[in-house]
Amino acid sequence: MADWGTPRSSGPRDWALVERFLLEDLEERRRARRWRWARRVLFIALFAFLAWKLGSSATVSPGAFGPHTAVIQVDGQIAADLPANADSLIDALGTAFKTAEAKAVVLRINSPGGSPVQADEVYREIRRLRAKHPDKPLYAVIGDMGASGAYYIAAAADRIYVNPSSLVGSIGVIMPGFGVPELLRKLGVEDRTLTAGEHKNLLSPTRAVDPVEREHVQGVLDAVHRQFIAAVKQGRGERLRVNQDTFSGYFWSGEQAIALGLADEVGSLQSVARDVVKQETLVDYTLLPSPVDAVLRRLSAETARGLGAGLRQALGLEQTATLR
Structure with missing residues (x-):
């Protein structure tokens, strides 16, 4: 007779089945x-x-549009890792100058500037292409802003067009910095930076500026500034009316820039294409990441x-x- 009140224990075989x-x-x-x-x-x-x-x-060849005005956007900060970088701008310039149907090239500039190296590379390429293609003019049209490195690039153009309210110029060089040694000392923060090289830690914000290091850095900035000035003088030539403020870092309105010889006339992309190039068809050659x-x-x-x-x-x- 079965014992219904006593629970049965599971054997090894039962657990093996469950595990399986x-x-x-x-x-x-x-x-x-x-x-x-x-x-x-x-x-x-x-x-x-x-x-x-x-x-x-x-992908469509630019020549498929027939005679046109080539447009290249210089928009935003000029830097190697941003859309307005030397490699992209130079590639776009090369394509525009090689395209026979592009009767002129217009740089549409709206930029506060950026890397002097990137700006100088574009400036030099524009000068080279203009010498190689003397029958194809290049114009710069400055929108809201064409300052610092952006103006550096614009200076290579045959003519510079602005809006009366554009901000133009800022021919100078800057290296931002700050110092907080007293603040760190009050907070009990100790600078433990180690270097190999006497001046490797120059302009550190954790200590007072060394006069020798300040002089050295100022010399570097002055050298870059001289290069900037030379490029503007070369590009603008006799149109430039130099005074004590021209290369001081000041910026001016478009109307003031024309009076100073930093720009030539009031104009927009459309008016330049219509009245100067006489080709109202605009083809954008800007190299930007597509969607x-x-x-x-x-x-x-x-x-x-x-x-x-x-x-x-x-x-x-x-x-x-x-x-x-």
Whole structure:
């Protein structure tokens, strides 16, 4: 007679069956996740390919527009890692000057300036291209602002057009800095910077300025300023009316800039194309990341993350916290 009141204990075989069931369920879940990630990766790769094909098929030769005015935007800060960088601007200039249908090149400038190196490289390339293509003029049209490094570039143009309210000039060089040694001392902060080289830590904000170091840095800034001044004088020539403030770092309105010889006339992109170049068709040669490029970059990152996750799961290398 069975004893219904006494519970039966599970034997080793019962636990083995439970363990096997759990392991099979876990493996099934892993297979499902792997296929899910594989589908995502394939979808992203397909979308990236289609976007690439769309971008490549949409490319049109500038010459297809017929006779036109080539436009190159110098917008925002001039720096190697920003849209207004020397490499992109020089590439765009080269294409515009080589295109026979581009009857003139217009730099549409709205920039506070930036890197003197980047500005000088563009300035020199403009001078080279103008010498190589003497029949193709280059004009600069300054919008809200054409200051410092942006004016450096504009100075290479055949003529500079401005709005009466544009901000123009700022022919100077600056190296911002500050010092907080007394504040750090009151806060109990100790500077433990180590250097190899007597002046490697020059202009450190944690200590007073060394007069010798100040003189050295000022000499560097003065040398860059002299180069800037020489470029403006070379570009503007006899049109420039030099006075004691011309190269002081002051900026002026467009109307004042014309009176000082820093600019030539009032004009806009449209008026220059219409009345000066006499080609109202505008073709933008600016090299900027296209929306397709941006999508591809994002998709590339997603693809890499998806492939990595898929490989980890396929190999059973789930991310877990570990103690080392």
